[in-house]
Amino acid sequence: MSVSTATAKSQENELDALLADLDIEELEADAPVTTPVKADDASEELDELLDGIDELVLEGADDSEVEAKSDIVLDDLDDELEELLASDPATQDNTELYEEDEVEEDEVLAKPETKTSEVESNKKKAANKKIPTEDESSEEPVAKPETKKTAAKRGPGVSGLSKSEAVKVKLGESINTHMVLVKADTEVEDMTGLINSRLNDIDKLPKKVGEKVLNMFQHLNSGVALSVYTDIALDMLFKNGTLSSTELRDRYQEKYSKGTASAQSSQLMQVINFMKIGTLAGKTLTLNPDSVLAEKLNTEA
Incomplete structure (x- = not known):
């Protein structure tokens, strides 16, 4: 090999080495610089x-x-x-x-706002519609008939009072009249003693029985409606002359639950007996011919 050929070969090798170094530097320059964590x-x-x-x-x-x-x-x-x-x-x-x-x-x-704006627009249109006045309307206004409801006077409240005190408050000055339960009471000389005895007996009654006794006195004195249970029991007694607890319970069960029917029938048997409207023997009431209240109440039936 000649000297010139060897020199050319050496220069070629040096050029290749330089190009390789340039490629490496370009790759390093392109790589992202990261900081180690x-x-x-x-x-x-x-x-x-x-x-x-x-x-x-x-x-x-x-x-x-x-x-x-x-x-x-x-x-x-x-x-x-x-x-x-x-x-x-x-x-x-x-x-x-x-x-x-x-x-x-x-x-x-954000899209549903379009729907909301449409609804608000419709509301405004409806609000702007003109409502015709009486003069503009083609039809004459129809006057509504006035209806007056007359409610029974309940009198003063009795909250917190005993059963006897409540009866005295509700009956007021009429207590002497309504405490006459049987015809024999009209012949009693000491009416005050009779009334006090009856009031004392009222306090001994069970709570619910006492409430129905008070309700009956209110009905007689001021027209307060009778309890529906009392009304049914009196109607049966006045029609048949007798009334058993079983008959009354079965009648209540046509409209009310078994428990309600049983409780109410027991209460009404005591109420009717206490008010001297009927005489209780065992589980059967018999209409009392001497009852003053039976005459008053039977007339209403």
Whole structure:
């Protein structure tokens, strides 16, 4: 090989080496520059902070001091986490995706406003419609007939009073008249003693029985409606002359529950017997021919 040929070959090899170096530098320049995450440094700092909390506990520090130290540790952890996430390209890319999703979601949620605006527009149109006055209307207004309802006078309240006191309040000055239950009562000389005896007996009655006795006195005195249960029982007694507890219970059960029918039938047997409208023998009432109230109430039936 000649000298000139060897020289040319050497120059060619040097040129190839230079081109290879240039390619490497271009690749390195294009590669993204990344900063290594300092995970080891963060771990060492966390260990130091936690050791500080342990020392406070061993030294018998107050809870407030330990809690304050813990807050510092949590703050430092938050700072380290934000720094790690900020240096992670994958996290940055995901953040952009999340932001795009939120924008799309806001656009979807904003669309129904069109429907709402249409509804509001229809409401305004309906409100603007003119309502004809009486003069403009082709039809003459029809006057509604006045209806007056006359309610029975209930008198003063009796809340908190005993059964006998309630009867005295409701009957007022009429107590002497309505305490005459049988014809023989009209011949009694000591009417005050009879009334006091009856009032004393009223206080001994069961609560619900006493309420129905008061209701009957109110009906006789001021026209207050009778209890529906009382009305049914009296109607049966006046029609048949007798009334058994079984018959009354079966009658109630046509409209009411078995428990209600049983309780009400028991109460009404006592009410009718106490008011001397019927005489109770066993479980059967017989219409009392001497009853003053039976004559008054039977006339209404």
